[in-house]
Amino acid sequence: MPGEIAFYLIALFTVAFAAAAMTLRRLVHCALCAAAAFAGLAMIYLQLDAEFVGFAQLLVYVGAIAILIVFAVLLTRGDEVAPGNKQSSPSWMAEVAVAVLVLAAMAIAILRSPSLHRLASPGAAAPVKRIGEELMTRYILPLEMVGVLLTGALLGAVVIAMRDESEPKQPERVVSHLSDPKEEVVSR
């Protein structure tokens, strides 16, 4: 019973923050709420006995992606809310209706499927050692591929976000280009 209560609390927390992340006016608030929602999901993973995934989620989403989003918000001056500048598209009602349609379709599908109402078998666990062994044996190729992908994405992100060479640069920017903290962080 405590487990169930915990689940509903965490679920409420997560959904609330996710909704806030999508609706709040200031982008910084949105980003922080999204981070909270990600953290809530991490808790749900923990509650589902997926310890490693939960911490990985926390490390990657809260530690890296949320920071990245925050930086992107600041770099695009997204935190400056101009008066009269609408944050949502004019037909947002229609869009939300579509989302509700999607939700309804999925919910009906889930609720009508009897096999999905089953309870968990006890004693499932994902020990770190097993995960490591699997990663190094059965999933070694995907692991390598992900390594390559991450490297490629890193380089790509640096190249994309780097200032154009054609842009006229102030001399002091040239000097401090490599050590610009924002550049460094965005490149991560």
Next chain:
Amino acid sequence: MSTPLSHYLILSALLFSIGFAGAVARRSAIIVLIGIELMLNAANLNFIAFWRYGTHPEALTGVMFVLFSIAIAAAEAAVGLALVIAIYRQRKTAQVDRLDSLRG
């Protein structure tokens, strides 16, 4: 674990729809990106839930999938946000509805 599987799936569907609504209705590219991340996370939650409630949890397939998915999401976020920044530099806007030069 007395919570049935369907509750997790409903939670996942909720998160997916919220993310979808945000991605569709908001104008800021960054929010669109967050929405997409939320949708991705909803899918991850499905994997974990099905792994936990599956008949062969010792196979770790769902866990592995989510681990890789998280790694790829990190790459996606990095590139996506770099794109947003690059577009902002060029167009001085990060609002997706202004980026319609491909209009037919």
Next chain:
Amino acid sequence: MKYVVQYLWLIPALPLLMAGLGALLKRNQRRLAASLAIGGVAVSWLLSCAAFFTSLSAHPFRQTWSFNWFDLADTTVPLGWVLDPLTAIMLMMVGLLALLIFIYSLGYMAHDWNFTRFFCFMSLFAAAMLGIVIANSLLLLFICWELVGLSSYLLIGFWFEKPAAAAAAKKAFITTRIGDIALLLGMLWLYSQSGTLLFYDHGHGCLEQSSLARLAAATTIGGMAVSTAIALLIFAGAVGKSGQVPLHVWLPDAMEGPTPVSALIHAATMVAAGVFLVARTYPLMSAGPHPAALQVITWVGAITAVFAAAIAVAQNDIKRIIAYSTISQLGYMMMGLGVGGVAVGMFHLITHAFFKSLLFLGAGSVIHGCHGEQDIRKMGGLRKLMPWTFATYAVGMMALCGVPLFFSGFWSKDEILRAAWAWPVSTVPFCLGAAGAFLTAFYMTRHASLVFLGKPADAASPAHESPSVMTVPLAILAVFAVLVGFLGTPAWPWFQAYLSGESAALSPSALIGGPQLALLLLSTAVVGGAFFLGWRIYGKAALQSSREIDPMQKSLPALFGLLQNKFFIDEIYAATVLRLNAAFARFADWMDRVIWGGAVNALSALTVLCSRLNRAFDDSGINAGFDLGCEELRGAGGFLSWMQNGRVQRYLRIAGMGLGLLLLAFIWGCA
């Protein structure tokens, strides 16, 4: 011991690696490029020594190592290498010569702009050549064969700014390609017949008894044994590469390349690869009761020997003379293989490699000293100005001419003549060989007299001795040009015994037994006579200053003209092959213009007519209806373009609607 064979691939791999590294260097990293190339060759020569001494350990010695290159369905394609005396002796020779010539190139190419590129190509060549030598598979041999062809092309055209060099490179490449096609055909045929291209494979190789017997038993067109046919095709490849008649035309032109290239590739190693190929596939060549292939080889060789020697008599370019001499000597080798077997031909190959590269390097030294002048009529009196070059050159010349007893050429050529004398089929090759020997001694006398004796001519006056980095390799080669001959004298036939896997015994009596003595005396007389004649005509003439007109040209203008123009072979080719080709091309052109072009024109006229009709119909009939349709389409397009407004979110929304509707339809469909 096992390791030596297993790691034999290192010998070609090292120069290959160095070529690869050298290709990455910058143009001004000259010292590094040269060190890499020379180091690579030096190490692979040391490894070759190891291989050589390994091969001395047993009689007969033959070990192989193979691996699967790739699998194609259930066919596996193995490659491999072999270490046997033939390989070992060639490795020693190629490695040592390459090393010496690389060192020599340091001096010769010192002022060249593309120094690093030169060493890169040279390393590539060395790698490919060593690969040919160790190959235990006709396929691997063919790969390396093409690679030496490529590097030969690159190096002949090294000074591609000169149109002559570029043309010579193309000529060499295309001419040898004719032979290579034959070799490729032979290889494919061999594969289809024997099912393997490995030479030696523990009894299953294509050069081993079982498959040879099968090949010799089968017959093809005209009752020829399959083995003979394949052998002839392979020999055609060797003809191309070794400059035998009639595919010899590229070799003299190849002298447009830098002199070390001529020495290494077009005198000592690559052109000898043809001879090596025949020696390697000798079991195939001699398969069956009537080895017709060997007869062809003998005749081609003998004709080439005397034919090229005759041309050499009337040439004036210092390198071309030696080039024709090379062709002639290659003919000797082929003849030796045909009449006497592997050992005879290979012995001449080895001795020739040393003295011919010595001659080329000496010629290079002369050219270097005379600042690029290559016409021997403009030289003279270099004996005093370039003493080292002269001394070593004299050794090389005497070895080539076959001066008795002390020079290697004498022993190896003597072997060939002896074998030709004993050839049961015909004595004509022997006579041709003797005539060739006479001509050789004659033109070399002419050559050396004009270059070194007499008074310095205009080009020779500022001549200077070459730096020691060039003369030291010359001296080393001179020593070898003398010493190598003693490995295979009739008194102590170590070389022949080594190749055939026996042990050699010292028997001085063999020198004077039977026809041997008579032959020795005969060849001495031939060489002496040629020297005398040459001295009479040219040695004295060189002392006078009138060198505008060649003395022979005065006395025998017709013959000399014929020889000077190389029997008009190039012209004959131009008149026959090229003209035929051009005629065919013109015919094809005519066909194109008149027949096909006419057809096309007729068709287009028809089309124009049809389209006129069409337009008339279109303007009045279709267009009106079409305009209506277009209006409709524009309306539909407007709807589509509303959907395609370029905003990512609208696409997303449509996708979401689609997803929702699909799911709902699915649910209700299932319910």
Next chain:
Amino acid sequence: MNALDQIFVSAQHGLAGLAPASWQPLVLMVLSIAGLMAVFGSCFALTTILERKILGRMQNRFGPNRVGPCGFFQPLADGIKMLTKEDIVPFSADKTLHFLAPLALTVPVWLAFAVLPFGRNMSAIEMDAGILFFFAIGSASELAVFMAGWSSQNKYSLVGAMRAIAQMISYEVPLVLAGVPVLMAAGSLSLPDIVQAQSGFVWNFVPRWNVFTPWGLAGFALFLIAAAAESNRCPFDLPEGESELIAGFLTEYSGFKYALFFLGEYLGLFAVTGLAVTLFLGGWQAPAPWLQWFPSWGWFTAKFGALIFVFIWARATLPRLRLDQLLNFAWKFLVPLALINLLVAALWWKVPAPMPVRWLVCAGLLLVPFVWLARIWNGSRPTQRQYDYAG
């Protein structure tokens, strides 16, 4: 020995035994939390006064010596002052975030203590992926810093926060990478297992702590440097650089919230120091076989105290870095070196050679890149100073 060693554990269980059975897990948990908070809370107080006194001695002055015996009641006085000060919130600040930021910084740091083994059987939670938990929790503090800086709506705060985040992100990479060889050596992510893997002695004399291997020594050094930067300690304390940025992201904080930030920073330092002790210094293991009678938590405390002293010492001696130097140092020096260290550690386990040879080879493999990297990035070395007007 065991009684003394396990005194806290048995006390906890004894106290929990007083509660009804169904409540026992909860009581155990609460007792752990209370113990941790009490110990490290007082540790915080003690460290502040000790730091000030040690710094004073090193800088040839007395340090605080007025309040209480030898000034040891100073933290109490400071606390009272902080609590009674007015809590100022700027007018244009984002009130919610401004309030949440100190909490968001302090709470995760408290969580991090849960996995540290302070003695034999003395970790609050024995978690399979303990170290991952530690780092995952630690990453939350970056967001807290951002919240603090951004919500203040002050340029100094924002710049300070950005600097701090850049620094934390940059130094998290070498921090984690420096710890990875230890995980490889122990074959586990669980901190008690890592301590267990360091038990025993070589030749009955040298303890098998990771710091006594070349990769462990290098890793320890890297870890300490990165830890100092991670917790904004001198010489990496430029996010709050008083002389440049007033006080960085703390500019607009005062009173209790400021104290919370202060607490959070010190707790972060404690947590990462405890992790360093666990990973490299053998945790609660005794340094010699004949010293094992001393209780395990005592050893942990001793090592912990020594490391804290090292941090204080560094603060007193080293000057502050410039921002570009800081980031270059992390990305171009620490990260490559940590990666090389990873390779060397792998080599250490795979090289079949006797111990001394292995030691020398691995140490050499680390020293060469160290010297090389140091030479490469030493481009901005100041030249001989020119004195135009003096001497």
